[in-house]
Amino acid sequence: MTRPFQFTASDVNVEKRETVFHGFFRMDKLWLTHPRFDGRQMPVFTRELFIRGDATCVLPYDPVRDEVVLLEQFRLGALGRTQSPWLLELVAGMNEEGESPEDVAQREGQEEAGLSFSCLEKICDYLVSPGGSTEMIHLFWGEVSTESAGGIFGMEHEHEDIRAHVVAADEAIAMISDGRINNAAAIIALQWLQLNRSRLRAGRGQP
Structure with missing residues (x-):
């Protein structure tokens, strides 16, 4: 049997x-060819490629209070659906040149939610839509205290208008099942939290 990743x-x-x-953003058009699995060469074909830099997303979670912080903001890509275009999402931002994903996480935590992460743990890196976009997401869990979290944030000169909500972990996870949360980064992070919640809480002396 042929193993994957031969090319x-x-x-x-x-x-x-x-x-x-x-x-x-930027859009490029490419003319390209590559080998096929059956040994032939693919004829030259064209594709449009959406050039979008890498981004970092963070799930702020308080393992002592068992609460997460979710951000509500308008998203143009959701306009025209039956749902509201104001989505519940993670802390997120584009990676600037010279910044590590951890740098971006801390910067965006402050700008979007007034949060500082006492520690960051990598969840995964994933390609958002590799059929037509270059964007890679660097996904983290960030430890916070939610005791005084929440409020309205965002950089006005960037036209950001963000409300930070403190949500019980059980409620946030339930929002995936009923469709209130339907963006990939938040779904992946919250499902990761389901799998790792006991470990995170035990590490902070919680049952």
Whole structure:
């Protein structure tokens, strides 16, 4: 049986690449070819690629109080659905040049929720939509105290308007099942919390 990952990036031949749009984001068009699994070569084909840098997302969780902080804000991509375009999400931000994901986590924690993380633990890295976008998400759990968390935050010059909600962990997890939370980063992080909650609480002396 053939094992996966027989091909690498070096097997892809990009014959031509041009930028077709460059605004807040960038879109490139590529002409490319690569080998097929049956041994033939794929004819040259075109694809549009959404160029979006890496981002970092953090689930703020207080293992003592067993609460998370979720951020509510408007998302254009959800407009036109039957749901509200104001979503419940994680602390998140784009990685700037020279910043580590941990740097971004701490910066965005302050800007979006007034939070400082006493520790950060990597959950995973994942590609958001590799069929057409370059974006990679660096996903973390961040330890916080939720005792005085919550409120309205965001950078006004970036047109951010964010409300931070303190939510019981059980309630946040239930929001996945009933569809109130339906964005990938929050779903992955909260399901990770389900699997690791006992460990995190025990590490802080909680039953």
